[in-house]
Amino acid sequence: MRIKDEKIGILIYVLTLLSFATMEAFAKYLSGTFSVSQIVWARYTFHFIIIFITVISLESMGYKTGIKFPKLIKVQILRSIALLLMTYCFFTSLSILSLAEATIILFFAPLITTILAPLILKEKIHYHTLLAVMAGFIGMIIVIDPNNIWGVQKIDMYWLSGILYGIAGALFYSLYQIGTRVLAPVESAITSLFFSGAAGLLGTTILVLIDYDPASGMQAWTVPSHIEWIVLIIVGLFGAIGQFLILGAYAKAKATTLAPISYTHIIWATLFGYFFFSSVPDLQTFLGGLLIVVSGIYTFKKTK
Numbered sequence: 001m002r003i004k005d006e007k008i009g010i011l012i013y014v015l016t017l018l019s020f021a022t023m024e025a026f027a028k029y030l031s032g033t034f035s036v037s038q039i040v041w042a043r044y045t046f047h048f049i050i051i052f053i054t055v056i057s058l059e060s061m062g063y064k065t066g067i068k069f070p071k072l073i074k075v076q077i078l079r080s081i082a083l084l085l086m087t088y089c090f091f092t093s094l095s096i097l098s099l100a101e102a103t104i105i106l107f108f109a110p111l112i113t114t115i116l117a118p119l120i121l122k123e124k125i126h127y128h129t130l131l132a133v134m135a136g137f138i139g140m141i142i143v144i145d146p147n148n149i150w151g152v153q154k155i156d157m158y159w160l161s162g163i164l165y166g167i168a169g170a171l172f173y174s175l176y177q178i179g180t181r182v183l184a185p186v187e188s189a190i191t192s193l194f195f196s197g198a199a200g201l202l203g204t205t206i207l208v209l210i211d212y213d214p215a216s217g218m219q220a221w222t223v224p225s226h227i228e229w230i231v232l233i234i235v236g237l238f239g240a241i242g243q244f245l246i247l248g249a250y251a252k253a254k255a256t257t258l259a260p261i262s263y264t265h266i267i268w269a270t271l272f273g274y275f276f277f278s279s280v281p282d283l284q285t286f287l288g289g290l291l292i293v294v295s296g297i298y299t300f301k302k303t304k
Contacts, residue, residue: 009253012245013261019242021268024094024103025276026235031095033228035213037204037220039235040088044200046236051197051243055190066188070195079179079192080199082172087200089169092215096162099273100281103266104143104289105166110296111136112174120178132295139291140167142284165215189247197243263293 023043030039058065070076093102111133117123183192207213213220224232249258266289273279281289 006253006257009249009251010257010261012252013249013258014264016242016245016249017262017265018268019238019245021099021103021265021272023235023238023242024091024269025099025272026231026238027091028094028099028277030228030231030235031091034222034224034232035218035220036088036092036095036215037207037213038222039232040084040091040200041204041208041220042232043087043091043235043239044084044197044204046233047239047243048197048201048236050237050240051194054244055194065190067190067194068188070191071186072183075179075182076187076192076195077199079176079183080196081203082175082179083196084200084203086169086172086176088215089165089172093162093166093169095215096158097166098279098281099269099277100266100279100289101143101285102162102166102169103269104285104292105140105163106170106173107263107266107289107292107296108136108140108167109170109173109177111292112171113177116174116178117181121181132298136292136295139288139295142288142291189250193243193247260297263296266293 027039027043030042055065055067059067090102090106093105096102097105114129114133180192207220211219211221270281273281
């Protein structure tokens with residue numbers, strides 16, 4: 001692969017992460033008015049509509065997108081469920097924690113994958129990798145700061161729920177990554193993208209139809225204003241843009257080149273948190289996040 005292509009791939013991937021961070025910032029903004037179920041529904045609905053129209057248009061013009069009926073249907077279903085649950089848990093975490101905190105906790109996922117891969121994929125794990133995972137776990141504890149969970153007289157259950165949803169999101173994201181590893185040699189990227197979008201649309205539509213939001217225990221649907229409809233569409237739009245960009249990034253650059261750059265997502269989240277929510281990570285959050293980033297990059301370098 002040429003160096004020029006690698007540089008283009010890196011640029012596209014940085015824009016990919018910017019797109020996802022933008023989607024998450026809008027999702028956090030909407031969480032003050034709408035249930036997480038409705039926001040996730042919008043993310044999948046408009047995401048799927050855009051992908052569907054794009055694929056149909058390209059196919060009608062004679063361009064072969066590579067979309068086919070899935071060969072590993074069970075793996076596709078499990079992977080799609082993991083992605084849906086990750087999105088729901090992460091968006092719930094975003095509604096409670098700052099953008100930077102929720103994003104940093106989510107990035108514990110690659111380290112969870114390191115632990116689960118030997119159990120699910122029968123991959124080998126080395127002692128230095130385990131040490132990196134332990135260091136990443138310590139970093140997550142530093143970010144969480146148990147002192148923030150316990151108030152003066154009792155446990156702050158609201159804050160704790162944000163942390164737990166964040167950790168659950170990281171776990172489901174790890175399972176999604178493992179599913180992607182299994183599917184990558186067999187299924188085309190567009191097939192997996194289309195299937196996960198359709199599955200997410202189905203799952204969130206059920207929640208909207210029964211009008212129940214699991215996180216809050218309240219109704220799922222609030223009638224949006226015209227402006228709010230636009231913002232909901234924007235969430236799905238940036239989700240779809242990010243998904244298309246990531247396909248372009250991996251077509252130009254190797255996964256081994258792009259993986260460490262994933263952590264720039266935290267930078268975008270921090271900037272959006274500062275400019276739109278007046279949220280500035282403290283030194284403790286910064287140090288914990290740095291430890292997770294270094295542990296993740298070290299693990300990746302040792303296992304690639």
